Amino acid sequence: MMAPSGWLRTAAAIVAVTSAQFSEGVTVATPSACATRFDWEIAQLTDAAIANISKQESSSASLFGFGSDTKVASPVCKVFPGDALWPSKRTWDLFNATVGGALIQTVPLAAPCYNNWPEKDAATCQYVTEHWSDPHLHVNDPTSTQWPLFEGRTCLPTDDPNDNCTLGGYAAYSVAVTQVSQIQLALNFARNANIRLVVKNTGHDFADKSIGAGALSIWTHKLKDIKFFADYSCKGHHGPAFKLGSGVETAEVYRAADQNGVTAVGGECRTVGLAGGYIAGGGHSPMSALVGMGADQVLSLEVVLPNGKFVTASEDSYPDLYWALRGGGGSTYGVVTSVVIKAYPKIPxxxxxxxxxxxxxxxxxxxxxxxxxxxxxxxxxxxxxxxxxxxxxxxxxxxxxxxxxxxxxxxxxxxxxxxxxxxxxxxxxxxxxxxxxxxxxxxxxxxxxxxxxxxxxxxxxxxxxxxxxxxxxxxxxxxxxxxxxxxxxxxxxxxxxxxxxxxxxxxxxxxxxxxxxxxxxxxxxxxxxxxxxxxxxxxxxxxxxxxxxxxxxxxxxxxxxxxxxxxxxxxxxxxxxxxxxxxxxxxYYPRLYALKQKYDPTGLFYAPTAIGSEDWYITGQLPYLPTQNGRLCKKT
The missing domain is CATH 3.40.462.20 (Vanillyl-alcohol Oxidase; Chain A, domain 3)
Incomplete structure (x- = not known):
């Protein structure tokens, strides 16, 4: 999406941050030090930056402000494409400018197989068809899911180009985040504009928690930084540790551990997002029989809350959130940007x-x-x-x-x-x-x-x-x-x-x-x-x-x-x-539900079977086939 040059200049004033550089390598940290934030976690949205919007785009300023911690009245249903209140193209362009051009309008992976999409291309269709069962194809796409059943099966690979391909349960837009300020802006925009929000890391969850029709998706796949601490000495913990960006996958963590002569706890599937849904769901591992669950290894987390604020969750900072984020499910309390996990000596x-x-x-x-x-x-x-x-x-x-x-x-x-x-x-x-x-x-x-x-x-x-x-x-x-x-x-x-x-x-x-x-x-x-x-x-x-x-x-x-x-x-x-x-x-459900009301009083985060999901419904669902291609509404 392109935005007028004036809005791009406005975006520079709104988000006074520097672009982060990413590497596939592993950074080795100074011994005996607590983990500092990654460079892209230091660049954050501020009240002063939001105030610049009101000076230059006063009509849209309310869309980017931080939220409150109190429950406020909100519409029964999330706004949906085609609604009068759905953001205009001008508003989407402004939002794209604020996130530095990181907004992506969804094109389903298999769209090149269909005549009703301008992306129609026989060679691309053949590639997608041949690699459809490869999880990397879906992980590297901003909105695709590894299990398309609950998307509605609306755009699968086909050899009949006259079939119809629609977005179905895929998000309308996604933000390919590379810095915390973009997540903050996306949460504020979705909350203030009453847009459904989803979070996608790898799309591995069996219940398709990372999809949703008419949604704005936060895509954390590019947050790939890995930092190794040979001697992490912080708040009573001593020993090797890793700090991981939330886009890091299991295979990448295992490789980094091997390179540094240690062992890390990770999943069985190579493309599972370790610092994403894996830890949020508890995370079982071949190492679990020796040292416990994946969530047990977490020493601290960095997270953007539903109100847009960026905090550290640990034993002495937001301890209730620290408890909930380690096993209480993803897409519930915020967007985790990185975690620090314990590592162990190399084992046979x-x-x-x-x-x-x-x-x-x-x-x-x-x-x-x-x-x-x-x-x-x-x-x-x-x-x-x-x-x-x-x-x-x-x-x-x-x-x-x-x-x-x-x-x-x-x-x-x-x-x-x-x-x-x-x-x-x-x-x-x-x-x-x-x-x-x-x-x-x-x-x-x-x-x-x-x-x-x-x-x-x-x-x-x-x-x-x-x-x-x-x-x-x-x-x-x-x-x-x-x-x-x-x-x-x-x-x-x-x-x-x-x-x-x-x-x-x-x-x-x-x-x-x-x-x-x-x-x-x-x-x-x-x-x-x-x-x-x-x-x-x-x-x-x-x-x-x-x-x-x-x-x-x-x-x-x-x-x-x-x-x-x-x-x-x-x-x-x-x-x-x-x-x-x-x-x-x-x-633990009653305690988790109470924390959901505390940290997300407006119901910004929703996912099937997540905490508090029983308070919402998707229109047009068939019993025992709860696709996500309808409108998200509150139960009354």
Whole structure:
């Protein structure tokens, strides 16, 4: 978008900041020092800068002022494109000028495949189509999501250019932020103009929290700075640490840790935004069995509040916000720009992979006896600090496959892992299940990660998933184990795809684990993710909704029935989860809700299943298919 030169000069007066320079490298900080803000966090919006607007653009000055901390009356619905109150082109151009030309009008990734978009281009369409399942394609786009179902499937790759492509649930505009002042201006503008606001980092969340029709999106992907502290000595903490911009992804953190001879806690998927939704949701990790959740590692955060103010959240600065931001969910209390996380000494990792499946010598019942055998060792393995990542899937009528991807022995040598798993492998052999383990020892987490975990595949247009955190008690007695296995087997036999994590986050006195991570995580022995009934990619909305209903009310209900009072992992959970407040947040929900009212009294931040989302609704939603391509309105 282009703005008149006079407005560009006005923007320079409004935002008296310098452009930040970004690097893919890692900065090594001075030892024994608290983390200072990144250069792009120092440049902030001020009352004086806003006052310059009233001098030069008095008619629009009210759009950029900071908010109050008190609840004020506001319209029932967010303004929507086409409404009389939707900002004019002149206003959008002014806003673009204030953010230094960083405003992007949304063009869906697959728009080049369609004749009804001026971007129509056969070569680009072919590239997008071929790479649609690659998460990097969506991460590097300001508005696309890795899971397009709840966007409404309105602009998917196609070989019919006469099809129609619309924005659907994608945001109308996004700001490619490179400095804090742009976030402050975007929050103030969205709040004061009553525009729906969304925040996108990588777009990985299963519930598509980063999309919304008619929204202004804050895109944090470019905040890539990494600073390493070999000896971070600050407010009682001593040892290695990293300061990370909120756009930094898991693979980038693992690489930086390896380069500096340490270990960091991160996710399993390479493109997960570590300092974004990952930590906000709690964040499970191959390291969790040794040192706890991703959110447990956070020493401090920098965050722009809904009123536009920029603050530090730590144990002694906004301690309630510090508690809430570490596990209480993203798109709720503000926009986190950076975090400081604890690091650990470099560790060896030994992994094991193998698969077994039904066949001439392995009946379906024998196969499931093998799964039961593995589940009977869950507590043994987590007690030893091990972690398992695996899949169970049907391959045909009465035919099934189990595959380790991998079994992970953090801080274990090969002999130690071999000794740990020997009884389990012997028990499988006695069942007649012969496996040939591939066991590999690595000298660091980064090498083990790259050598073991398969690249993720995304972009499925009809996929919906759910999850359950099964506590230790589900595997403590034969009766409970059998009931759990029965519920799992039922779902897989009906067509579900099970992705499992044998994981129990460790208690770790070296970090502050008094945070808002779902209490169910502190009791869990495994996270099971369940993919719903298969439907064709061209299925109707009604067919997709029917499949989602089966997932939520039939398959997952059996899982809930055998684990009463347990929970689910919000970042990889069911958007239709009943009583999501209890499942995703547990007993912490009332406190989190009260903090939502304190820090966001106007309801600027909304996302599906986020704190306070029950106070809002999206128009035009189909039951069990809550797409985000309608208007956002308050319940009255």
């Amino acid at each position: 990792v030994t992994t094991m992979t193998f698969a077994f499946l039904t066949g001439p010598n392995v009946t379906a019942d024998t196969f499931w006896a093998g799964i039961r055998t593995y589940m009977s060792y869950f507590t043994t393995f987590t007690d030893a600090g091990a972690y398992g990542y695996f899949i169970v899937v049907g391959t045909g009528p009465g035919q099934y496959l189990f595959n380790f991807m991998p079994f992970w022995g953090g801080n274990m040598t090969q002999p130690q892992l071999v000794k740990l798993v020997a009884p389990f492998l012997n028990d499988l052999s006695e069942l007649g299940i012969a496996v040939t383990p591939n066991i590999t020892e690595y000298d660091s987490l980064y090498k083990a990660y790259n050598g073991s975990f398969p690249p993720e595949q995304v972009g499925t247009p009809v996929g919906n998933s759910a999850s359950r955190l099964f506590p230790r008690e589900n595997f403590a007695t034969p009766a409970k184990l059998n009931a759990t296995l029965g519920a799992v087997r039922y779902a897989v036999e009906q067509g579900g795809v099970l992705i499992g994590y044998n994981i129990r986050p460790a208690m770790n006195p070296a970090v502050n684990q008094d945070n808002s991570v779902n209490p169910a995580w502190r009791k869990t022995e495994t996270l099971f993710i369940l993919g719903g009934p298969a439907v064709p990619n061209n299925a109707t909305d009604a067919q997709v909704a029917a499949a989602s209903k089966v997932l939520t009310t039939d398959w997952m209900q059996k899982w809930r029935d055998v684990s009463p009072g347990a929970g689910s992992y919000m970042s990889e959970g069911d958007i239709n989860e009943p009583d999501f407040q209890q499942s995703f947040y547990g007993s």
